[in-house]
Amino acid sequence: MARREPAIRTTKAEVAQAALALFCERGYHAVTIDEIAARAGVTKGAVYYYFSDKEDLAKDLWHELWDRLTSEASAALDPEASTAENLKGAFRSVLDAMSGLGEARFFLRDAWVLPSVEVAGRADQQAAAALLGDLLGDARSRGELANIDTEAAARVLLGAYAEAVLHILTTGKADPTLEVVDRVIDGLFDQVAPGSRFAGTRG
């Protein structure tokens, strides 16, 4: 509410939040810098003081969301639980951290339409895949997971997660979709059958 707070960080964050709200309401492409300035209660010059253009703003929002989602997911990890249970919990916390379909669409679809965001997003996505890959690698070394390629598994899981988030926020069908995600996770973990733990052999 301290709209005229002189601290630079506060104003910058307010401009970003105003932009995000507008992007979610009406789609990135329809929104102008003038509207963002009006919503944030600052001049157009103030917006350009913090951000070189609308794309720069989108890139900032994207990066901030990734930070938020990865820290929510990390906070959900329970050292007492199995990795499979942790992955299910982390997915639920990421889902809760998305404020709604507008935000998810902006981040998982629309933001990719912007070349510079796509480049930044790819780096963030690679970081998320590396994090998830490490988690799966630890699980494998503890014998919780069969000898599968954890990097490939991380990528495939992220692809499944992204579509699941969009599906839930589009249809509102959270429980049935969470059940599918749980089965996908179980599919990766289930088959540490006798003899296959160290071999990971396939036909």
Added chain:
Amino acid sequence: MARREPAIRTTKAEVAQAALALFCERGYHAVTIDEIAARAGVTKGAVYYYFSDKEDLAKDLWHELWDRLTSEASAALDPEASTAENLKGAFRSVLDAMSGLGEARFFLRDAWVLPSVEVAGRADQQAAAALLGDLLGDARSRGELANIDTEAAARVLLGAYAEAVLHILTTGKADPTLEVVDRVIDGLFDQVAPGSRFAGTRG
């Protein structure tokens, strides 16, 4: 080779193929209409006769690839095999039908950067999800699949498939990634445990 073939369809297809080759080699954004015309051996005017702009060309290529992939996937279906085996086979035939990383990147990533392609692509993707959802629905009604939400499962599988294709074509690690995809599919199908077939109950 019949480069000057007067038939309109042939020339249009040649222009499209020249554009695809260039997009794959150097990325969509770097390629100009002049270069496409030169590669196809036609005038710039000829390119504009068939396509209103570069984006229109990309949209056409995108749609054609979807057609090719869905017909390859359908052709791979074996009425004697289980749905899980068919899904594994269909994924392999889609993978084979992608000529390489350039094409996959263009279709699964770069093409989404173009707003009008994204709209057309979304429709094609929805059609693919509906097709896959029907397949899963049939499997469920035959008792091969537990009582899960087949629409959600189709979405999640497509997200997993897309990332798997990109991962395979980026890293060259086909077998380990195919193993992960197989496990994801098995995860959906595996748990038709006694008693759960008709209930689909979860804790």
